[in-house]
Amino acid sequence: MAEIVLDAVSKRYPDGALAVSEVNLTVADGEFVILVGPSGCGKSTTLNMVAGLEDITSGELRIDGARMNERAPKDRDIAMVFQSYALYPHMTVRENMAFPLRLAKVDDKVVRTKVEEAAEVLDLVEHLDRRPANLSGGQRQRVAMGRAIVRSPKAFLMDEPLSNLDAKLRGQMRTALSRLQNRLATTTVYVTHDQTEAMTLGDRIVVLQAGIVQQIGAPQELYDRPANLFVAGFIGSPSMNFLPVTVEANRLHTPIGEVPLTARLRRLLADADAPRELIAGIRPEHFEDAALVEEHVREEGAVFTNTVEVLESLGSEKYAHFALEGEGARSQQLTDLASVTGSADVPTGGTSLLVTRLSSATDAQEKQRMDIWFDPDRFLVFDPDSGRNLTADA
Amino acid sequence: MAFPSGTGASAKGKWALVNTVVVVYALLPVLWITSLSFKTKETIGDGNLIPRQWTLENYADIFNTSLFVRALVNSIGIALISTTIAVLLATMAAYAVARLEFPGKRALIGVSLLIAMFPQISLVTPLFNIERALGLFDTWPGLIVPYITFALPLAIYTLSAFFREIPWELEKAAKMDGATPAQAFRKVIAPLAAPGVFTTAILVFIFCWNDFLFAISLTSSEASRTVPAALSFFTGASQFEDPTGTVSAAAVVITVPIVVFVLFFQRRIVAGLTSGAVKG
Numbered sequence: 105m106a107e108i109v110l111d112a113v114s115k116r117y118p119d120g121a122l123a124v125s126e127v128n129l130t131v132a133d134g135e136f137v138i139l140v141g142p143s144g145c146g147k148s149t150t151l152n153m154v155a156g157l158e159d160i161t162s163g164e165l166r167i168d169g170a171r172m173n174e175r176a177p178k179d180r181d182i183a184m185v186f187q188s189y190a191l192y193p194h195m196t197v198r199e200n201m202a203f204p205l206r207l208a209k210v211d212d213k214v215v216r217t218k219v220e221e222a223a224e225v226l227d228l229v230e231h232l233d234r235r236p237a238n239l240s241g242g243q244r245q246r247v248a249m250g251r252a253i254v255r256s257p258k259a260f261l262m263d264e265p266l267s268n269l270d271a272k273l274r275g276q277m278r279t280a281l282s283r284l285q286n287r288l289a290t291t292t293v294y295v296t297h298d299q300t301e302a303m304t305l306g307d308r309i310v311v312l313q314a315g316i317v318q319q320i321g322a323p324q325e326l327y328d329r330p331a332n333l334f335v336a337g338f339i340g341s342p343s344m345n346f347l348p349v350t351v352e353a354n355r356l357h358t359p360i361g362e363v364p365l366t367a368r369l370r371r372l373l374a375d376a377d378a379p380r381e382l383i384a385g386i387r388p389e390h391f392e393d394a395a396l397v398e399e400h401v402r403e404e405g406a407v408f409t410n411t412v413e414v415l416e417s418l419g420s421e422k423y424a425h426f427a428l429e430g431e432g433a434r435s436q437q438l439t440d441l442a443s444v445t446g447s448a449d450v451p452t453g454g455t456s457l458l459v460t461r462l463s464s465a466t467d468a469q470e471k472q473r474m475d476i477w478f479d480p481d482r483f484l485v486f487d488p489d490s491g492r493n494l495t496a497d498a
Numbered sequence: 499m500a501f502p503s504g505t506g507a508s509a510k511g512k513w514a515l516v517n518t519v520v521v522v523y524a525l526l527p528v529l530w531i532t533s534l535s536f537k538t539k540e541t542i543g544d545g546n547l548i549p550r551q552w553t554l555e556n557y558a559d560i561f562n563t564s565l566f567v568r569a570l571v572n573s574i575g576i577a578l579i580s581t582t583i584a585v586l587l588a589t590m591a592a593y594a595v596a597r598l599e600f601p602g603k604r605a606l607i608g609v610s611l612l613i614a615m616f617p618q619i620s621l622v623t624p625l626f627n628i629e630r631a632l633g634l635f636d637t638w639p640g641l642i643v644p645y646i647t648f649a650l651p652l653a654i655y656t657l658s659a660f661f662r663e664i665p666w667e668l669e670k671a672a673k674m675d676g677a678t679p680a681q682a683f684r685k686v687i688a689p690l691a692a693p694g695v696f697t698t699a700i701l702v703f704i705f706c707w708n709d710f711l712f713a714i715s716l717t718s719s720e721a722s723r724t725v726p727a728a729l730s731f732f733t734g735a736s737q738f739e740d741p742t743g744t745v746s747a748a749a750v751v752i753t754v755p756i757v758v759f760v761l762f763f764q765r766r767i768v769a770g771l772t773s774g775a776v777k778g
Contacts, residue, residue, distance in 0.1 A: 176678075177670075178676040184670075
């Protein structure tokens, strides 16, 4: 049980590379905080600095109010679960889990009861005398968890603990992990590159990119009100559509037609003193087949007509992909995002693409024109230069 | 372990043939010298692989001379001490080379490679003079010191390869679990490196055991003469008699510890390797 405070923590490597830049973060007692970002964004480095496995170049790390910068990992009383699990291959499951207690010179009897308790919780009782090499991936993952929980540390640090599991098992372990954290109510910092994991597990999410914190907030807040283009594009799957738009008088010119500026948008843009060339973002679920929208709702929104290029049916819903005329949205942040996520996810340059999520009741057909309804008030508007979300304070 | 190509009987047959040729080629001289050691003086030159008259006289002879017994004690003592010290030092050095960044790391690796490649014969004269001046000539330390010097590069190279195989995260995990660096090394790294340590120990032991050059140049009496050197001092019953039988017997005897050493540690190596897997 502890509060972890990162006060302007930075990490600069001896070769001059800045891996983490001035991270300010307060993890409250019992909170589950996720560090998420593409690989190389500094999230693991941040975690290692909290663990004490890497030195902090500047700034201060406090756990329960005490400065930790110079303390060895063993004196910080925190447990860590590694991506590779890092189980000791020469020890049995029981000895692996007992290792932290043995180092702490805990009485033999206490060790046995604690290990057995943890094994009970993690469903490992029948595997206690086996060696890690003979266990499945999920079992090893649980042993690693067990080793972390036996000594009831102040906090758990988890470095992509689920990324070595297959998709189905990952989903199950995610739920199990959530339940375990709720039950133990131990402060947890969790690192992942998977935004789904971040959205489902965390109380709060920290989005990192190139060592800089982009946004800190609850999952829904990040989804609804991303601070900038990077967060908007990174959170959500399929990702948000970005369209180049121009403001003209009271209207917004977009590749999917001209829409009137709503009063709310107009006020926000005026407040932000926004340029005329902007980037609009709208999520796939904010579109619908016009034929399925009730008349009075339809009049509040706008409709555009285009040819369905690809139609993907997921059973419960359908994704219709459209190719729009003209160039896609351009911004430095979108280029960064494309380079770290694999550009296929985010349309930049060339013709712009639009992904829409439609109800499964739609009779949309590939290569046929259809009417798509959307609500212009759902548009998020970003400054192309700074990437800032101009509609965030709504 | 599967055969590289083909599963048919013909492929297996070919491999069996090749293996047989290699084994016969390698072991025939050993067999020959063993055979010689069991022959009597009269039949030693008869050219038969299987002795016509078996005798243990040669073995009895060598164990009756203090020359051989004393040399055997020297050999075992010097080789064991050198191996222990070299492996201990090399373990620490190899760990540093594999895991730590420190100034002069490249220089250290370079120097050890240089030592490994240095022609030993060119050092014999200087060493002879230095050891005489220091009073190390014809003593155990007089041989142990150069053996350690030449065994270290070999040991460091072998061991650092093994250390690199051990996932670094295990050590981090140990630290997070509350271990001091020393505890992490002793309880996690060292047990995992054991197969590597044993392999290295075998190589170093064989190197020290087989050395002839230093043994013959830096010793002058029974006080420190090892078996390879002592063999060259064997003589027959008279000046004109060829000591082939006794030399052969001695050669067989000094092969035994190596075989025992390898067989003993090989089991440890295999046991260590099969239980040490991190990834399934």
